[in-house]
Amino acid sequence: MTVRVRIAPSPTGDPHVGTAYIGLLNWCFARRHGGQFILRIEDTDQTRCTEASAQAIYESLRWLGLTYDEGPDVGGDRGPYVQSERVKLGIYKKYADQLVAQGDAYYCFCTARDLDAMKARQRAANEPIMYDRRHRGLDLGEAQKRIDACEPYVVRMKTPLAGDFVYKDRLRKQPVVKAWKDIDDQVLLKSDGWPTYHLAAVVDDHLMGITHVIRAEEWLNSLPKHIWLNERLGFTPPEYVHVGLLRNADKSKISKRKNPTSLLWYRRQGFLPEAMLNFLATLGHSFPDGRELFSHQELAQVFDLDRINVAGPVFDLAKLRHLQGQWFRKMDPARQKAEVHRAIDERFDQLLPLLKERMACGGDFIAAAQTFYAAKVDPHLDELVPKGWTAAQARKVLEICQTAFKNHLAGEGNAWDVASLEGLVRGLIGEQSTLPFEHTEEQKAFAALWAPKGVFMALRVAATGSKESPPLFDTLAALGPMAVIERTGAAIHKLGVVKA
């Protein structure tokens, strides 16, 4: 049996570094065993998925060199490789119908309101939060009548009520054991008629002849559902293997609020795909002879799935930078030159309109743009503290701004552009400068700081390392969220050290 593995990202937002990580593992496994590596786009959430995001996934994988043998933009004989197209073919509906007919799934007419109320009650009673299976026993004829009357419905799986689910994951010493009674009657078909991940992935993995599913640990809890679906549908399940999740420095699951997670960001920053892959390959895995510098092709020759460590590794940018330096310095001069050009070009069109006011000659660009390409800045302490402020005050103001930036970034659909940044900071100034009727002298003094002059300067110096820059919000927008949050963080730290 030839190995067939896949990655199945969802095209929402920017292509994710986690996709690259799981992609690398699957790619290596396929190459090592002479199998196929497949890309499938899982866009069954009509509200969140976009075509632009799918395109960005193709581009990012191509950039990294994780070439796939079959996929949406390269074809293959087990397609289509985009789930929305498969929905139109009626593929998932057919299997959902089969499960209902077999008595392994049922119609449920609960509304979002019903479910919310159920959860609230369960939470209050400290009970496990799951669907109470209230429509599980509904007569099929009765259900059909409601469907004919155009009542919205979903299809849920009818999981076993007793016994244990047991599965041996090759990377874990002990088998995974879960009691069936704790497993939810998961929705398989949503009320819009589209499948959920669970149904779609199981069906497609089978239809596409996937032999091994190497995926992140966040899926481990739904493993019983997937195995069960395979069984009820009469499929031979692929082997499921769960690897650790990439983490932030605080060990939580990697998130864009605490780390750059967008592959586009890394490319824009000038990171080399070789370095990125090399770095990802050291997470949870190691080269057999202890070597730390290697290409993904070299890795593929010795890659051993059983050597993966499932403890979630912290994604450490400092180590990535080190590897990047190694790769960059050993490149031939022609490629170095191309890389420098590319790094400048990536942001040139964005930066030139901003910087030209402060330029007279073409070469002035280098000095004017310096802060936008720098890995970090080191502002002078006395410049970081606006006139008449104390270091502690500057620190507090920057902390408030940084928190606002983080919250803005974490919010769904928030743009990092000039208008929203200006609105954000000016809004903050409005809030913070307003005093309650009852206030202390200290509060009054702090509120008085919140005027554009001082706040803008503190932000400017923190973000750029200098008192001179293009207009603040243009600058913040061009720097991007990661740089702004990281640099204000560094400034806060610096001001904190001084206070002590």
Add this chain to the structure above:
RNA sequence: GCUCCCAUCGUCUAGAGGCCUAGGACAUCGGAUUCUCAGUCCGACGACCGGGGUUCAAAUCCCCGUGGGAGUGCCA
């Protein structure tokens, strides 16, 4: 709350019962090279979460605690 997973230096890891006074890399600190910085070379600091077993022998196996993480969505 409930369920599941995980646990070696600050971080990434080596270690599949004796080779471990636990090895390497990043970061940090010091020295050398250098006009400076970076790089490079050398060195220092630094870990088996705790407690019980099993065994002649445990970082490695088992149990319990603790800690961390994930899931708990008509998201994936």
